[in-house]
Each structure stands twice: as structure tokens, then as C-alpha cells.
Amino acid sequence: MAGFFVTDARREGKPFLFVVALIAALGGFLFGYDTGVISGALLFIKGDLHASQFEQQAIVGALLLGAVLGAICSGYLADAISRRWTKVISGTIYAVAALACAFSQTADQLIAARFILGVSVGTASFVSPMYLAELSPKRIRGGLVSFNQLMIVSGILAAYIVNFALKGIGDNNWRWMLGLGAVPGAALAIGMAFMPYSPRWLVERGRDDEAKAALARTHRDDEVDEELKEIKEIAQREGSIRDLFGSAVRPMLIVGLGLAIFQQIVGINTIIYYAPTILSFGGASTSGAIGQTVFIGVTNVIFTVIAILLLDRLGRRVFLLIGTIGLTVALVVLGAFFYSATLQADASWLSLVALVVYIACFAMGLGPVFWLMISEIFPLELRGPAMALCTVANWSFNFIVSYTFLTLVGDLGKAGTFWLYAVVGVIAVIFFARLVPETKGRSLEEIQDDLGTKTRKRRRIGRQSTA
Numbered sequence: 001m002a003g004f005f006v007t008d009a010r011r012e013g014k015p016f017l018f019v020v021a022l023i024a025a026l027g028g029f030l031f032g033y034d035t036g037v038i039s040g041a042l043l044f045i046k047g048d049l050h051a052s053q054f055e056q057q058a059i060v061g062a063l064l065l066g067a068v069l070g071a072i073c074s075g076y077l078a079d080a081i082s083r084r085w086t087k088v089i090s091g092t093i094y095a096v097a098a099l100a101c102a103f104s105q106t107a108d109q110l111i112a113a114r115f116i117l118g119v120s121v122g123t124a125s126f127v128s129p130m131y132l133a134e135l136s137p138k139r140i141r142g143g144l145v146s147f148n149q150l151m152i153v154s155g156i157l158a159a160y161i162v163n164f165a166l167k168g169i170g171d172n173n174w175r176w177m178l179g180l181g182a183v184p185g186a187a188l189a190i191g192m193a194f195m196p197y198s199p200r201w202l203v204e205r206g207r208d209d210e211a212k213a214a215l216a217r218t219h220r221d222d223e224v225d226e227e228l229k230e231i232k233e234i235a236q237r238e239g240s241i242r243d244l245f246g247s248a249v250r251p252m253l254i255v256g257l258g259l260a261i262f263q264q265i266v267g268i269n270t271i272i273y274y275a276p277t278i279l280s281f282g283g284a285s286t287s288g289a290i291g292q293t294v295f296i297g298v299t300n301v302i303f304t305v306i307a308i309l310l311l312d313r314l315g316r317r318v319f320l321l322i323g324t325i326g327l328t329v330a331l332v333v334l335g336a337f338f339y340s341a342t343l344q345a346d347a348s349w350l351s352l353v354a355l356v357v358y359i360a361c362f363a364m365g366l367g368p369v370f371w372l373m374i375s376e377i378f379p380l381e382l383r384g385p386a387m388a389l390c391t392v393a394n395w396s397f398n399f400i401v402s403y404t405f406l407t408l409v410g411d412l413g414k415a416g417t418f419w420l421y422a423v424v425g426v427i428a429v430i431f432f433a434r435l436v437p438e439t440k441g442r443s444l445e446e447i448q449d450d451l452g453t454k455t456r457k458r459r460r461i462g463r464q465s466t467a
Contacts (some may be wrong), residue, residue, distance in 0.1 A: 017136065017218050023191035024131050025151040027087060027124030029184050030094050032155020034063060034121055036297065037181065038114075039275050040163025040290045041174035045110070048171060053410070055107040057403050060273050062111045064399035066118020067125065071395050074126040075388045083131040083198045086123060091188030094120040094181065102179030120185070126391045129371065130384070134198040135218050137227075149368045153304045155184075156272060157297035160290075163276075167290045203231050234381060244386055252377045253386065255436055259370045260390040262428040264397035266327060267421035268362050270405040271296075271355060279351060281338065281414055292352050299356050303363035315440040316369050320432050323365015328425030330358035331418045339415035366428075370394070376439040 038060055046056050070090075077086045097120060100113035129148050162180060166173045196218075202211035208228065215224045244253050271278070275296055279289035307319055334354040337343045343350055378386040408417040 020135055020195060020218060021132060021147045023188070023195055024087070024128055024135075025148045026184055026188040026191065027090065027128035028148040028151035029155040029158075030091075030181070030188065031121050031125050032152040032157075033159045033181055033184060034098075034117060034155075035152075035269065035272050036156035036159030036293075037163060037177050038063075039273050039277070039293060040160070040167065041177045042274075043276055043280070043290070044171075044174040045107075048174065049104075049107045049110065051107045053406050055111070057406050058111050059107065059114060061399050061403035062115040063118035063121065064395060064402055066115040066120075067122030067395045068118075068392060068399060070119040070122025070124075071126050071388065071391045072122075073119075074123040074391075075384065077123065078127050078130065079201070079204070082201050083127050083134070084192055084195055084201075086127050087131065087192040088189050090120045090123045090127070091185050091190075091192060093117075094124075094185030095189065096182075096185075098181035098185055099179055101181075102175040117181075122391075122395055124188070125395075126388060129375070130387070131198055133375065134200045135196070135214070137219050137223065149371055150301075150304055150308060153297075153300045153363065153367070157294075157301050160293045160297035163290050164294050167287055199228070200231050200235065203228070204235050243382055244389065249379070249382060249386075253389075255377055256374045256386060256390045257393050258431050258435065259366075259373060260394040261397050262324075262424070262431065263366045263370045264394060264401050265421075266324070266362075266366065266425050266428060267331065267401060267405075267418070268366070269398050269402045270421075271358060271362075273402055274405060275355060278334075278355065281351075295352065296355055296359050299360050300363045300367075303360045304368060307364040307368045311368065311372065312440060315438050316373055317432070317436060317438045319365045320369045320436065321365075321429060323361040323363075323367075323369075324425060324429050324432060326361030327358045327365070328422050328429065330354045330361065331422035331425060334358070335415040335418035335422065337415075338413070338418065373436070373439055377437075 042056060042059065045051055045059065049055075051059065074086065077089075081089075094117060097113050097117035101110055101117065104110035104113055132148060159177075163177055166176050169176070196214040197210065199211040199214045202208070202214060211231070212224055212228055215227055219227055243249065275293045276289035279292050311319060331354075334351060337347070337350045337354060374387055374390045375383065405417070408420065412420060
């Protein structure tokens, strides 16, 4: 898959593009690694630090609260000190906080360290795709920006492999699992120090000559002046978050926030964060559960690659709808497995199969489609604040869902919890089918017209029913 991006970069005559994508997308790798590593580490943390159910949820949730703060601050920081230095600082904070996690002596210390880690992750999750988009030529922008999504799932897989490799080394294995995150964090900080500034950021500060030089490193010579002109025009028209709530943009905002929220409340990060815990519910040993998560991580990467290669050919809606239907069915099966003692006794493999199907369907649907579509449905002048708002909503609901998982299991039971997520999946399918337009190969004007038509039609139907 990396060769796919290398080929695109060489085709442009700018192999440096791949270096930019690789270093910048380390922010996505950090996001994925920390998302995946806690799943295995938690099984050992709860015994070593005597963490209660509340503390276990707090250990997971603290990172997500920090990520919300990081996502809120990232837009200001990216403008104030540049995308480049924001990512340098983010990588540095990540490396230090990862080591702080590894040396934590109490659950409270670990919670605090993971909150700081989350600030870094939330910042990187917003700035990484922004930086890539602003440095990439139009023709391959989608592919290079989607490289960030590939790095996220690669980070999750790397975390699962690390968990599996370190599960048997002794009482401090979870410390190594968390502490190794300092390596890619340091790589991001060091690597970004040698990357160019975003041309967009330079133009906004009147440093046009530097912007042109930065574009020359990633664009063909005959495209530099045109790209620079377009950046200036967009920068002059840029709106604010307040402009997002106008009637013209509101339908797009509903779709963007709907995608952001549903991506989380179908339960994806309960699967990522608690996969070994879920498998242990079904009778797997701690060692076996951690080993089985590697299959989940491999599936995640494979189906993300499939989606990235086919989204521009087959369209967004088909993957979004089929993927969401598939993961909903998997949730129903998972609930049935935990409801039936017979299935748990005679078909213990079913929980792993259901999790693998769930992750495959998410990886080819809601996983990449959310991030891709929110970069397509908003006007250029509002894309920055719109994506920031959607990112904050995404992280906020990530926290809510992940923090409440073990509580839901205690109150509703394992079966009831997964069936609840399945009900949300059904609602999500209806929302996507009715409101989310196809964006493949369509202009912004066509997308806006489609959304506006649907809004007017719903209002007309509502007035008729009222009458």
C-alpha cells in the first residue's frame, strides 16, 4: 500500500511528497497506537494498580477528554504557531506523556498522564490531515490525505502486535506497552522539524515567496503559481464557525455532525479499546484474547486499504450503507452470543468472528468515509472551522461511548449493550440513506443543491402533515 502512494508521488515528479505524507501521518499513527495499546494493557493494569471499574473507564476516557481539548485548541495553535510547529509540540508532548504513563505508580497518575497524552492525540488528529491537504497537489490530494487513515489503522495493528509480543514478559509488561509510544512520538517531533511550513499558513502571513518555495517542493513547476493564486483567494474568503449556522450551510452541518456522531455511537471504540476484554467475556484467556486481537487489527488494515482503493471508483454511499448494515448485523450476532449460554459453550469462536466482521465493515465504511466526506461537503471558505467542529463532536462522543461501556455492561448485560449499539446502527442506516448525498465526482454546487432539495422536500412534507 505504501508503494501506491510512492507511485503517485513519483508520477508527480515529487518523491518528497511521500516523505511529507509519511512524517505528517505519524500523527495518525500515534492516534491509532494509543487507541489500540490500551486494550491489552488494561487487562494487566487493573490487577497491578488495583483499578476499579470506574478507574478502568477513566483510564480509557481520560485520553478522550484530553483529545477533545486538543481538538478545540488545535485550530488556534495551527494558525498561531503554524501547522508544522503544532505537530512538533504534539509529538514532543506525546513522547513525554507516554513515558509518564509507563512510570505511573497509581491509577490517578495514569489517568492524569493519559489526559495529557490525549491533548497531543486530539491535536494531531486534526492538524495531520489539514497539513497534508494543504501541501498535496489536487490530483493526488485524496490519496495522500487518506494515507493518514491508513496510518491510524496501522497504529492500531502495531499496538495489538506489541501487546501480543509483551504479554508474557512479567508484571511490568503494560508499562512497556504504553512506554513504547514514546518512539513514534519522538519521530513525529523530530521529523516535522525538518518539514516545510504549510503554504496556506505562509500566505496568511504575507510570506508569499516562502509559500511559493514550499509549493515548489511538492507541486509541478507549471502548477505553483496557479496553486498560490487559489490559496490567496480561499484565504480571503474564509469564514468562521458562526457562519456555519446559517441556513445555506445548515444541511451540510447536519450531515457532517451526523457522520461524526454515528461513527462513534455504533460502538467502534468499545471494540478497539476493549476487544481483549470482550473476548475474555466469551471465555478466552488473557493471553488468548490479546492474541486474537491481532486478527482484528489485520482485518482493520486490509479493509481500510480496500476502501481507500475503491472509494473513488464506486462512491462513498455504497460503502457507507453496506458497511453500516454489516456492522449492525455483527452487533446483533455478538449480542446473541452473549445472550445464549449454549452458543458460548458450543461456538466460542463466534465472538471473534462477529468482532472481525464488525471491524471489516467499519473499516470500509464509516471509518474512512466520515473523514473523507467532511472534507468534501463544506464550502472551501468554511472547511476549516467545519472540520474542527465535526472533529470535536467525534472525540466527544468517542469519550461518552468508551467511558460508559463497562457501566452499560453492568446495567444492561453484555447482550443488551451490543443490542443497544445495533439499534443505533439501524438509526444510522436510515440517517445515511435519507440525508447523506453521494459526493464522488460531484462539484460542491451539486452537493449543496442535493442537500438543499432534500431539506426543502422534508419541510414541505412536514407542512402537509401539519395541515
